[in-house]
């Protein structure tokens with residue numbers, strides 16, 4: 001039996017949503033809704049793996065939901081919801097804690113980066129984070145997961161967990177009536193010119209929420225002047241833009257800005273270079289500012305409006321959680337039966 005195609009992805013409500021989150025993930029969520037059933041989740045259980053001030057967390061949850069809607073995801077057609085409102089995420093994550101191996105998680109580069117030198121001080125949740133992520137996806141038996149490049153290793157782990165669960169419980173799964181394994185092996189959708197948007201200050205560092213300098217990223221809430229200032233100050237090199245893609249090799253800052261332009265304009269990098277090859281940054285940067293403002297201003301305007309309407313956001317999230325539970329509950333009951341728990 002083929003698994004039904006279903007898209008799932010999540011964004012952490014940890015503040016400072018930036019252009020990397022938009023181009024690497026949220027914009028692609030919008031594109032995928034045309035011909036897929038999608039669940040887009042504000043992953044607050046992931047956020048608390050590092051300390052979050054409670055009132056700020058609440059605000060950030062609403063802000064991510066607002067960003068989804070402002071970017072163009074239709075909450076009537078698709079499911080926008082908040083992870084902690086669907087208890088199956090935590091429940092399946094526990095089962096996956098018992099399926100995944102310590103050695104697998106020890107290899108996760110993001111844990112090493114986030115825990116840094118203070119590994120002993122990191123929360124247990126931060127270590128087990130990828131198991132929860134696998135649970136997010138597999139609770140809906142989702143088949144496709146649009147993410148930025150930095151989530152690739154976590155997606156591979158989710159596939160390993162699905163595979164091990166299918167193997168460990170193969171007899172029980174067959175008895176429950178599933179001939180080809182219970183969980184699909186979810187496929188990462190990592191594509192396009194902006195799967196890894198880099199810092200504006202350093203072309204070899206990822207644009208991130210947590211970077212100390214706000215000048216390193218364009219936030220989805222930045223106004224036109226701020227965007228202009230950040231792009232103008234963005235690090236570049238002295239050369240003109242090349243006319244061919246190969247000419248960007250060894251020029252990380254130029255490659256980054258051209259990639260951002262291509263993603264915002266919905267064209268290939270080669271197309272951008274056809275237009276701007278031979279031009280210097282004095283010409284390219286103002287064009288990039290104009291495009292970025294044109295694309296981002298409506299989103300930030302709508303985000304601001306929606307954030308002011310907390311009741312409306314909460315209504316959408318509550319309704320989304322109801323619909324998510326409708327999909328998750330029967331799957332979770334099968335999981336309980338497969339594992340051998342006394343079922344419902």
Ligand code: TYM
Pocket residue numbers: 008009010011012013020021022023024025026043046132133134136137145146147148149150151154194195196197198206207208
């Ligand atoms: P998070 O909240 O860090 O980021 C949300 C999405 O934005 C992408 N992203 C980027 N893409 C391109 N360039 C960048 N500089 C950049 N920075 C971030 C991320 O790849 C991500 O797609 N673990 C996930 C959240 C999560 C999830 C899931 C995702 C939890 N459960 C299940 C998919 C499926 C995370 O921390 O994303």
